[in-house]
Amino acid sequence: MDAQKQLQALSEEFQQLQTELEGLIDARQKLESQQQENQGVQSEFAQLDDDSKIYKLVGPVLLKQDKTEASMAVNGRLEFIEKEIKRIEAEIKEKEEKGDKKRAEVLQIQSQAQQQQAAAASA
Numbered sequence: 001m002d003a004q005k006q007l008q009a010l011s012e013e014f015q016q017l018q019t020e021l022e023g024l025i026d027a028r029q030k031l032e033s034q035q036q037e038n039q040g041v042q043s044e045f046a047q048l049d050d051d052s053k054i055y056k057l058v059g060p061v062l063l064k065q066d067k068t069e070a071s072m073a074v075n076g077r078l079e080f081i082e083k084e085i086k087r088i089e090a091e092i093k094e095k096e097e098k099g100d101k102k103r104a105e106v107l108q109i110q111s112q113a114q115q116q117q118a119a120a121a122s123a
Contacts, residue, residue: 003113007106014102021095028088035081038074045071 045067048054054070055062 003109003116007109007113010102010106010109014099014106017095017099017102021092021099024088024092024095028085028092031081031085031088035078035085038078038081041074042071042078045074 045054048067050067052067054065054067056065056070
């Protein structure tokens, strides 16, 4: 495979990694937003009395919910969100490392091509 084709293939792989990385970053931002929202709910629950009335919106209907049950649901969501954020951050790190390797390969091939052109020009 000549340097130009190899360079084109590597560039496409690098672009694909960048696109995947952007998607992962968007997903992490959405999760962080959900995390903040649920932490706000959690702090509101902490200020309520045990006999306070809590309602959950299910479709167009408000259903009465036990405080303990509601609190456990929010805590469960927060645990899930935290695990997802960690998983996505690991994926982001992996994609960044792969991107760095691809970038290095592209630079190496570009450098080799320039050296070959310089050698051909001086010959």
